[in-house]
Amino acid sequence: MALLKIARMGNPVLLQMAEPVTNPGAPAIRRLVDDMIETMLDAPGIGLAAPQVHRPLRLFVFHLPSERTGQPNIPPSVVINPHFTPVGDATMPRIEGCLSLPGLRAAVPRWVRIHYTGVDCDGNEVGGEVDGLHANVVQHEYDHLDGILYPMRVTDFATFGFNEELSRLPPATEQDA
Numbered sequence: 414m415a416l417l418k419i420a421r422m423g424n425p426v427l428l429q430m431a432e433p434v435t436n437p438g439a440p441a442i443r444r445l446v447d448d449m450i451e452t453m454l455d456a457p458g459i460g461l462a463a464p465q466v467h468r469p470l471r472l473f474v475f476h477l478p479s480e481r482t483g484q485p486n487i488p489p490s491v492v493i494n495p496h497f498t499p500v501g502d503a504t505m506p507r508i509e510g511c512l513s514l515p516g517l518r519a520a521v522p523r524w525v526r527i528h529y530t531g532v533d534c535d536g537n538e539v540g541g542e543v544d545g546l547h548a549n550v551v552q553h554e555y556d557h558l559d560g561i562l563y564p565m566r567v568t569d570f571a572t573f574g575f576n577e578e579l580s581r582l583p584p585a586t587e588q589d590a
């Protein structure tokens with residue numbers, strides 16, 4: 414296990430279209446996933462995509478502690494070669510941060526409910542229909558695989574700023590991912 418260096422906004426790797434993972438069970442992928450989970454928990458964050466650790470591959474890790482969601486704990490998990498589709502057409506602004514833009518957050522329009530799919534390192538199907546923070550983190554991490562950082566989706570720049578300054582606004586619904 415090892416902590417990985419996190420690329421910050423401006424690094425070209427964050428703008429690349431990531432490549433599909435051809436062998437999710439490969440030892441190198443399992444090691445990368447383990448290291449990404451360790452790096453995410455250390456940061457701390459609730460999600461981390463492979464391009465953020467300089468590996469332009471289509472996979473991300475996330476976790477959803479029950480105290481954040483009021484729902485059963487989702488332990489650190491990987492989603493490899495993900496796809497998602499919106500369920501319905503409702504969107505809402507979500508307050509997001511990103512480990513590649515430390516100290517900043519903004520309101521980002523996101524689908525309220527999505528259905529997503531992917532596999533884990535054993536080839537098991539993962540995903541399902543989700544909403545709330547779960548839907549939010551999947552959309553944020555998926556964007557990283559297409560070279561999209563959340564500021565590219567901000568529509569109300571009055572919500573974009575440093576955490577300490579924005580703490581005067583209502584509490585954030587998101588944390589760094």
Ligand code: NI
Nearest residue numbers: 511512513590
């Ligand atoms: Ni991010």
